[in-house]
Amino acid sequence: MSAALDIRVPQHLSRTLWEEVRRLNSYEPVIFGLVSEAKTPGRRLALVRELIIPPQDAFVRTSGHGAKWTAAYNIELINRALEKSLGIVIFHYHGGGRVQLSADDKQSARKLLPTFQSVLPTRPHGSVVLGDGSVTGMLLMPGERSYAEKMTLRLHASSIEILGGAAVPSTPLLDGLGTVAEIAAVKSRLERACVAIVGLSGGGSQVATKLATFGVGEIIGIDPQRVSADNLLATDELGWPDVLLRLRKTGAVKTRVWWTNRAVHFTPVNAAVPEPKALEGLKRADVIIGCVNNLAARSDIQEIAWRYCIPYIDIGLTLRPSEPTNPQSRLSHISGNVFTAIPGGACLWCTGFLSEKALAGEAGGANRAYLRSALVAQAGHEQRVFVATFNATIAALAASTAFQILVGYASDPPILRIYDGMNGLVSEMTTIKKSDCPKCTANLCAGDLLWQ
Ligand SMILES: [Zn+2]
Ligand SMILES: [Zn+2]
Numbered sequence: 281m282s283a284a285l286d287i288r289v290p291q292h293l294s295r296t297l298w299e300e301v302r303r304l305n306s307y308e309p310v311i312f313g314l315v316s317e318a319k320t321p322g323r324r325l326a327l328v329r330e331l332i333i334p335p336q337d338a339f340v341r342t343s344g345h346g347a348k349w350t351a352a353y354n355i356e357l358i359n360r361a362l363e364k365s366l367g368i369v370i371f372h373y374h375g376g377g378r379v380q381l382s383a384d385d386k387q388s389a390r391k392l393l394p395t396f397q398s399v400l401p402t403r404p405h406g407s408v409v410l411g412d413g414s415v416t417g418m419l420l421m422p423g424e425r426s427y428a429e430k431m432t433l434r435l436h437a438s439s440i441e442i443l444g445g446a447a448v449p450s451t452p453l454l455d456g457l458g459t460v461a462e463i464a465a466v467k468s469r470l471e472r473a474c475v476a477i478v479g480l481s482g483g484g485s486q487v488a489t490k491l492a493t494f495g496v497g498e499i500i501g502i503d504p505q506r507v508s509a510d511n512l513l514a515t516d517e518l519g520w521p522d523v524l525l526r527l528r529k530t531g532a533v534k535t536r537v538w539w540t541n542r543a544v545h546f547t548p549v550n551a552a553v554p555e556p557k558a559l560e561g562l563k564r565a566d567v568i569i570g571c572v573n574n575l576a577a578r579s580d581i582q583e584i585a586w587r588y589c590i591p592y593i594d595i596g597l598t599l600r601p602s603e604p605t606n607p608q609s610r611l612s613h614i615s616g617n618v619f620t621a622i623p624g625g626a627c628l629w630c631t632g633f634l635s636e637k638a639l640a641g642e643a644g645g646a647n648r649a650y651l652r653s654a655l656v657a658q659a660g661h662e663q664r665v666f667v668a669t670f671n672a673t674i675a676a677l678a679a680s681t682a683f684q685i686l687v688g689y690a691s692d693p694p695i696l697r698i699y700d701g702m703n704g705l706v707s708e709m710t711t712i713k714k715s716d717c718p719k720c721t722a723n724l725c726a727g728d729l730l731w732q
Pocket of ligand 1: 308345372373374381382385409
């Protein structure tokens with residue numbers, strides 16, 4: 281069987297695409313997507329980097345169905361794609377439940393796509409028609425001569441909308457309150473979902489069992505370490521037998537997940553980001569939850585999430601002593617964060633959460649925030665700090681957010697939740713994408729690295 285085909289559109293382009301293809305006009309509106317490509321185990325991806333809305337005067341009147349544009353505009357389009365080394369996908373809309381390409385659509389695709397492929401052989405090219413909840417088309421993947429017609433289109437907004445997949449209701453749903461079809465759709469969406477968790481200590485181990493209760497089809501747990509005694513005050517999902525048996529965290533969490541819901545498949549990855557095995561696991565996830573304690577790993581996870589157009593939820597808990605230089609100091613702050621980064625929205629770099637300076641500081645040990653937590657750890661405070669319940673709060677927030685993203689009613693716009701563990705308060709902040717963020721520009725929907 282050939283790999284499933286998925287076209288992914290990041291948040292900042294999703295609305296434009298959807299609105300423009302449905303614009304009423306004298307001609308059938310088309311939009312061009314400039315796309316990169318990626319392979320993940322089981323899937324081939326076409327990732328939309330850019331949209332081009334052609335000007336009215338590019339079109340020529342035609343008696344048949346569909347749009348026709350001038351030869352001059354076609355050359356301009358190919359040049360723009362060549363300049364960026366990206367493929368060309370033509371999008372238009374037919375409406376209705378189950379869409380089909382018309383005979384005219386097919387004829388023009390057979391003429392145009394091989395031309396595009398001969399100019400840019402390393403990228404996918406296609407003609408795709410959107411319906412209300414469905415999608416079909418003709419895609420010519422690199423190195424292939426026959427057209428793929430079966431695909432899904434993943435529109436990222438605060439939640440993921442999948443055209444060509446199971447339709448899900450747009451409002452919160454409790455089992456027993458929705459219609460039978462709605463509940464079945466939500467269950468099926470969850471069963472097909474794959475969530476990767478990086479780090480299975482205090483936060484990640486608790487995220488895993490919460491995801492298992494939802495019936496997420498596959499959980500990929502990424503962590504190279506074995507369970508140690510200091511983990512026991514950080515989570516109730518790792519226990520003394522795990523320490524005694526010196527179990528790997530992946531093994532211990534796998535058992536917990538099985539006890540919670542044996543229909544969930546847990547895939548253990550005993551590696552740390554950015555080792556290749558860990559990156560392979562991340563690439564095939566629908567949502568990534570990062571539960572790591574350093575900025576370097578966050579930076580790597582962020583890059584993968586953006587390259588492959590995957591929502592990334594980052595959690596962290598920081599303890600701050602009231603006197604940073606005194607190892608005997610009391611704690612003054614327990615603060616947690618749950619940052620939801622939707623591809624096309626703000627990334628960790630846009631908001632200043634990650635910066636070259638902070639990364640360099642972490643590497644050199646000069647970062648103050650990191651130093652504070654390092655001091656606490658060095659003083660042996662970590663073993664005596666009861667953080668399991670504080671981790672539980674942010675783990676629950678992260679798992680709920682993943683659930684919302686997967687089944688379709690996440691908050692809009694995405695938010696940063698700050699948890700004040702001392703006072704038991706959760707506050708929310710909206711995150712804003714920086715239009716000139718160099719990491720978003722370089723990585724968003726960039727796909728696999730292209731060696732030419
Ligand atoms: Zn058409
Ligand atoms: Zn950014």
